[in-house]
Amino acid sequence: MSALSHAPAPLLVAPAELKSAAARSRVFLDATWVMPGSARKPHEEWAAKRIPGARFFDLDLVASDHPLGLKHMLPSPAVFASACAGLGISPSTHVVLYDTHGVFSAPRALRPFQAFGHVNSSVLNGGLPRWEDEGHPLETDTPVTSTTSDDAYAEPELDSNVVKSYEQMVSNALLDPASNDAASLVFDARSKGRYSGADPEPRPGLPSGHMPHSFSLPFQAFLESPKGSYTVFKSPDAIRAALLEAVQGNEExxxxxxxxKRSVINSCGSGMTACILWLGLQLLGVKSAVYDESWTGYAMRKESKIVSGHAAV
Incomplete structure (x- = not known):
């Protein structure tokens, strides 16, 4: 645990559990992200309607540069600390992250907080739509964009166990899962068609298929829409059932x-929905890692081993 850390908060909270949106020690962050090409503009939507006092957390801005030009990669300690200071977040702040889908991009925003030891951080289950649906207050006037923190935010240390590099994924692909040095299992949050290679990738020129030692686990398997208009996480029992189905019913x-006893790495198209799997596993008490580059970074490299079909290899 980082020296910056304070008492851990629940990883997932419901709106009713947050008695006051204006609590002195709490900061709400709207971490809405939309797919490239979408006509939606999350920052403008936040400015028009938000949880009172909420600030905007731009996942593509609070990120590290990548040699392949990949977006929303895990930020460096310096970028993260600077972002926290600019958002009025101190080491003791309870950070509550939400998005306007219900659950989609907020888990990705939670990940750097957890990875850098700011364990007093949570995802709002159901996001802004659930908050509004349950009658909690909203703010629609011009947002305050300048904030200050009472405490300095020092550069934190990264927990290197929670993030995997391309080189580590290549090494993992070479391992024999039956050996004593068993390979990590990779859960792939993309659609089954993209995983199997039957459907094309949305990024032109990128092949579909999957990495060795991976199972298909579309991120929607961990979510449900109880009212049809927004997503929330399923119960732990339902998440466990989805996990069992993903490993093809293998109880062992x-x-x-x-x-x-078996390590897990989560991947998706660009590192966004892999964090839904990561958080869902956390709800079961399973610590796992995320391959930040995910399929885009892996498949862009011509030397990468790509597997087709539905069975894990």
Missing amino acids: TLQQILDG
Whole structure:
């Protein structure tokens, strides 16, 4: 745990659990992100309607530069600390992250807080739509964009166990899962068609398929829409059932994962929805990592080993 850390908060909170949006020690961050090409403008939407006092957390801005030009990569300690200071966040602040989909991009925003030891951070389950649906207050006037923090935010240390590089994924692909040095299992949050290679990738020129030792686990398997208009996380039991289905009904493999005897890495198209899997696993008590570059970074490199079909290899 980082020296910056204070008491951990629940990873997932419901609107009713947050008695006051204006609590002195709490900061709400709108971390809405939309797919490239979308006509939506999340920053403008935040300016028009938000939880009172909420600030905007731009996932593509609070990020590190990448040699392949990939977006929303995990920020450096300096970028993260600077962003927190600019958003009025101190080491003791309870940070509550939400998005306007319900659950989509907020888990990605939670990840740097957790990775850098700011464990007093949570995702609002159901996001802004649920907050509004349950009758909690909203703010629609011009937002305050300048904030200050009472405490300095020093550069934190990264927990290197929670992020995987391309080189580590290549090394993992070469391991024999039956050996004593068992390969990490990779859960792929993309659609089954993209995973199998049957459907094309949305990025032109990028091949579909999957990495060795990976299972298809579309991120929607961990979510539900109880009212049809926004998503929330399923119950832990339902998440466990989805996980069992993903490992093709193998109870032994599932138990190895739950017991921490088999390590897990999460991936998706660009590192966004992999964090839904990461958070869902956390809700089961499973610590896992995220391959930040995900399929885009992996498949862009011509030397990468790509597997087709539905069975994990």
